[in-house]
Amino acid sequence: MHAYRSHTCSELNASNVGDTVRLSGWVHRVRDHGGILFIDLRDHYGITQVLADPDSPVFKDIEKVRSEWVIRIDGTVMARSPELVNPKLPTGEVEVFIRDMEVLGEAAELPLPVFGDQEYPEETRLKYRFIDLRRESLHDNIMLRSNVVSSIRKRMEGQGFNEFQTPIITASSPEGARDFLVPSRLHPGKFYALPQAPQQFKQLIMVAGFDKYFQIAPCFRDEDPRADRSPTDFYQLDMEMSFVSQQDVFDTIEPVLKGVMEEFGKGRPVNQEWPQISYKDAALWYGSDKPDLRNPIKMQVVSEHFAGSGFKIFASLLENEGTEVRAIPAPTGGSRKFCDRMNKFAQQEGLPGMGYIFWRDQGEGMEAAGPLAKNIGPERTEAIREQLGLGVGDAAFFLGGKPSAFEGVAGRARNVIGEELGLTDKDKFEFCWIVDFPMYEKDEETGELDFSHNPFSMPQGGMADFENKDPLDILGYQYDLACNGYELISGAIRNHKPEIMYKAFEIAGYPAEEVDKRFGGMVNAFTYGAPPHGGCATGIDRLVMLLADESNIRQVIMFPMNQRAEDLMLGGPSEPTNEQLRELGLRVLPQES
Numbered sequence: 195m196h197a198y199r200s201h202t203c204s205e206l207n208a209s210n211v212g213d214t215v216r217l218s219g220w221v222h223r224v225r226d227h228g229g230i231l232f233i234d235l236r237d238h239y240g241i242t243q244v245l246a247d248p249d250s251p252v253f254k255d256i257e258k259v260r261s262e263w264v265i266r267i268d269g270t271v272m273a274r275s276p277e278l279v280n281p282k283l284p285t286g287e288v289e290v291f292i293r294d295m296e297v298l299g300e301a302a303e304l305p306l307p308v309f310g311d312q313e314y315p316e317e318t319r320l321k322y323r324f325i326d327l328r329r330e331s332l333h334d335n336i337m338l339r340s341n342v343v344s345s346i347r348k349r350m351e352g353q354g355f356n357e358f359q360t361p362i363i364t365a366s367s368p369e370g371a372r373d374f375l376v377p378s379r380l381h382p383g384k385f386y387a388l389p390q391a392p393q394q395f396k397q398l399i400m401v402a403g404f405d406k407y408f409q410i411a412p413c414f415r416d417e418d419p420r421a422d423r424s425p426t427d428f429y430q431l432d433m434e435m436s437f438v439s440q441q442d443v444f445d446t447i448e449p450v451l452k453g454v455m456e457e458f459g460k461g462r463p464v465n466q467e468w469p470q471i472s473y474k475d476a477a478l479w480y481g482s483d484k485p486d487l488r489n490p491i492k493m494q495v496v497s498e499h500f501a502g503s504g505f506k507i508f509a510s511l512l513e514n515e516g517t518e519v520r521a522i523p524a525p526t527g528g529s530r531k532f533c534d535r536m537n538k539f540a541q542q543e544g545l546p547g548m549g550y551i552f553w554r555d556q557g558e559g560m561e562a563a564g565p566l567a568k569n570i571g572p573e574r575t576e577a578i579r580e581q582l583g584l585g586v587g588d589a590a591f592f593l594g595g596k597p598s599a600f601e602g603v604a605g606r607a608r609n610v611i612g613e614e615l616g617l618t619d620k621d622k623f624e625f626c627w628i629v630d631f632p633m634y635e636k637d638e639e640t641g642e643l644d645f646s647h648n649p650f651s652m653p654q655g656g657m658a659d660f661e662n663k664d665p666l667d668i669l670g671y672q673y674d675l676a677c678n679g680y681e682l683i684s685g686a687i688r689n690h691k692p693e694i695m696y697k698a699f700e701i702a703g704y705p706a707e708e709v710d711k712r713f714g715g716m717v718n719a720f721t722y723g724a725p726p727h728g729g730c731a732t733g734i735d736r737l738v739m740l741l742a743d744e745s746n747i748r749q750v751i752m753f754p755m756n757q758r759a760e761d762l763m764l765g766g767p768s769e770p771t772n773e774q775l776r777e778l779g780l781r782v783l784p785q786e787s
């Protein structure tokens with residue numbers, strides 16, 4: 195017999211009754227039923243109930259066993275009584291009577307329990323992550339992640355993609371976040387960088403003539419943490435294709451993600467037609483470029499109903515250029531209590547408030563109520579109701595000014611309204627492409643132009659756009675994929691022509707010499723015959739987070755950092771030794787108090 199096990203803790207069933215078996219695993223829990231000791235023995239695969247009574251030769255040793263000890267047992271498989279069968283376990287028809295036992299590893303007093311779903315402080319869970327990972331829900335999440343990655347690989351290879359690995363130690367290349375720099379011992383005073391993404395390498399792979407590339411790529415960014423983002427590193431499905439249009443990229447990645455969601459989504463439906471929504475419309479309708487389409491609410495511009503009206507706040511705002519009033523419809527939200535609650539929400543978000551109108555039945559007909567209704571009068575109020583398609587028991591909320599000042603709050607208010615009124619269908623996946631991103635945006639304080647999204651994107655009109663359009667009107671072949679309010683994909687058709695790339699960066703204030711300095715390797719490659727190409731990257735962590743129905747990305751990462759980008763388990767970041775600093779020619783300056 196094998197030194198540690200003849201079976202795993204998920205394999206035994208009624209067909210094994212009478213067999214002598216050997217199992218190894220962790221003591222999940224111990225129960226004493228009137229002198230008979232029952233142990234749930236757990237390994238990676240499942241749980242088997244084992245037991246001993248005073249007739250067992252090792253009963254006294256078993257009495258000493260505690261939770262999370264690692265033990266090996268030899269015993270005889272017995273059928274459970276029909277009334278004691280556990281249908282929730284694959285091994286629920288049987289139990290094993292222990293005839294021999296060996297303690298393979300004792301466990302000290304536990305800092306957090308493995309059995310049960312008790313909530314423990316995250317700092318404790320991260321410090322003892324190796325114990326936390328034994329808990330069923332977290333163990334399942336990590337296995338889900340492994341299976342999702344395996345499925346993605348098979349699906350990409352099935353579409354003719356080849357997986358190539360790109361360098362981890364490379365040159366610094368701005369991707370919109372801070373680099374992690376790595377000092378060079380052989381080149382004192384110079385630094386490598388950990389790649390924020392394989393962006394330039396995957397484009398060079400296309401220039402080299404490899405038609406379809408993908409990689410489950412580690413990416414490193416020194417970012418501030420949040421619930422859906424790791425502060426140090428993350429993984430993405432990185433892909434690139436040659437001789438493709440934007441639609442070709444969509445047609446390639448959609449079946450991969452649909453298949454993964456259907457395979458691991460526990461029966462939750464996936465919308466089969468993924469709408470393509472312009473960035474401009476997404477901002478208007480949803481207040482976000484990653485809208486949650488499970489929520490049916492669509493915001494609308496209602497400026498005409500407030501221009502010159504008795505509601506002086508909005509009427510005065512609308513006299514200024516670039517301002518407008520938007521309405522957030524709230525079907526079934528027509529109560530003063532709910533409207534006041536949403537007004538308070540807007541104040542908590544930093545706005546003076548949020549105007550509202552709600553419609554109620556007064557017996558003799560419908561009546562519009564609320565301060566706004568009184569100020570603008572019944573004719574304008576009725577026009578708003580008709581435009582928004584609302585009726586008795588419904589409400590609408592209003593925000594005004596420059597869209598950039600209130601759009602984000604409007605989007606968050608839309609989400610809250612959808613949640614609180616039960617309009618958001620939580621039990622499905624709703625995907626949509628966001629397209630037609632502007633190439634440039636203007637800094638409102640300095641008035642300077644900069645790239646709004648991906649600097650390596652091709653303008654939709656090529657060089658003609660730069661020659662004939664206001665830069666703020668130029669759209670790029672850039673796209674994001676949103677699902678249930680999260681951005682899952684970002685990508686673009688790349689700018690593969692040096693003259694267009696130089697012009698694109700020139701408009702953003704980067705002279706040719708700066709482009710050569712930062713991206714010289716890629717620009718140089720484009721002078722030797724570059725194919726049209728494009729691709730995208732899918733966030734693995736967020737994808738698994740959605741499938742696992744988790745709201746915190748750390749729940750699907752095996753060894754995550756805490757919110758301060760610290761590894762509490764191994765003690766990172768750590769202080770270098772003086773010898774290390776000397777080798778690298780570095781000196782650590784004291785922090786200013």
